[in-house]
Amino acid sequence: MTERTFRVWRGSGENGELTDYTVEVNEGEVVLDVLHRLQATQVPDLAVRWNCKAGKCGSCSVEINGMPRLSCMTRMSVFGPDETVTVTPMRTFPVVRDLVCDVSYNYEKAREIPAFTPDPKTSPGDFRMQQQDVERSQEFRKCIECFLCNNVCHVIRDHEENKEHFSGPRYLMRVAELEMHPEDTADRRQIAQDEFGMGYCNITKCCTEVCPEGIRITDNALIPLKERVADRKYDPLVWLGNTIGRRPKDTPIVPNTRRPAEEE
Known part of the structure; x- marks a missing residue:
């Protein structure tokens, strides 16, 4: 001693x-x-x-x-x-x-994320997923919500005026997880940019460096989500397809009415 x-x-x-x-x-x-x-x-x-x-x-x-x-x-x-x-x-x-x-800011952001939205025509037990899809989302589910990633994010720490419009890496990762889920029919790319502040993230990887679970937040969640947002907004072929109606309209997003696990 x-x-x-x-x-x-x-x-x-x-x-x-x-x-x-x-x-x-x-x-x-x-x-x-x-x-x-x-x-x-x-x-x-x-x-x-x-x-x-x-x-x-x-x-x-x-x-x-x-x-x-x-x-x-x-x-x-x-x-x-x-x-x-x-x-x-x-x-x-x-x-x-x-x-x-007081980490209640994080739970307020959690409530804003629309819930998992499966195809209403699909019955329980009908879901089929490839192993690579399972592994992709499984990494994100290792999160223990310590909020160290949000703590080091300079958008939250150094720019108080952005906090209302930025979900932070923890919940942008949650949006990415749902967007990548093959059975989720909601298009979350627009809300990632407009409501959750995807554009504020400049992928410095500070969130990845402090994650105690070793989740590659930047490489596997934030960058792929940015790419999907950019494809939707700037790809001329995607724009043309949406304009002439060749793609189905985005599935309406149902607000998340579930209480965070912290309060249950």
């Missing part, structure tokens, strides 16, 4: 400061273990959000030495023996208290 210096953000809203603590650390522990020891021994009122402690719930998202991480998956062994470990809340979302942020 050794003693380490932890510098932790304390305070509510915009009124807060970094406070130093000296705390014992055992071999093999993660940052969340040390935060729990701080709660148990020195600061019982320290607010920390967590749930599964297994990297699957996404609740313990924070920034550790400036890097967005899950505190339950960040081992103390990655830091130098004399390195101060600084733990702060995610910078993009309003701070409720200490390390807990």
Whole structure:
């Protein structure tokens, strides 16, 4: 057991400061273990959000030495023996208290995404999918909604005026998943551009770099979705086909009335 210096953000809203603590650390522990020891021994009122402690719930998202991480998956062994470990809340979302942020922005965006829209003529059990289609969407379903990708997205973090019109990489990935689903009949390309702010994304790949599940958000979701949006809007053959009626009209999109899993 050794003693380490932890510098932790304390305070509510915009009124807060970094406070130093000296705390014992055992071999093999993660940052969340040390935060729990701080709660148990020195600061019982320290607010920390967590749930599964297994990297699957996404609740313990924070920034550790400036890097967005899950505190339950960040081992103390990655830091130098004399390195101060600084733990702060995610910078993009309003701070409720200490390390807990208000991430309701993300759930508001989730409600705006139209639900899966299968062909009404198809009966349950009639769906047939190729294995490559299954694998394509399966990657996106690994998302644990830690919102680290939205946290590092500069469109949300640095441009407050865009937040209302931008869903962020997490939910643009959800739009891409539905758009790529072979049994979804809704055309989501226009709403991706007009309502969810696809054009604001400049594919810097910062969202991919922080994803704890290793989802290739930029390469496999955002870029393909941009290509589909561009094809629909700028391809002259597609425009001509739509104009003379050779393609069926887009299936009306049904608003998503389901409550997010967070509220169920």
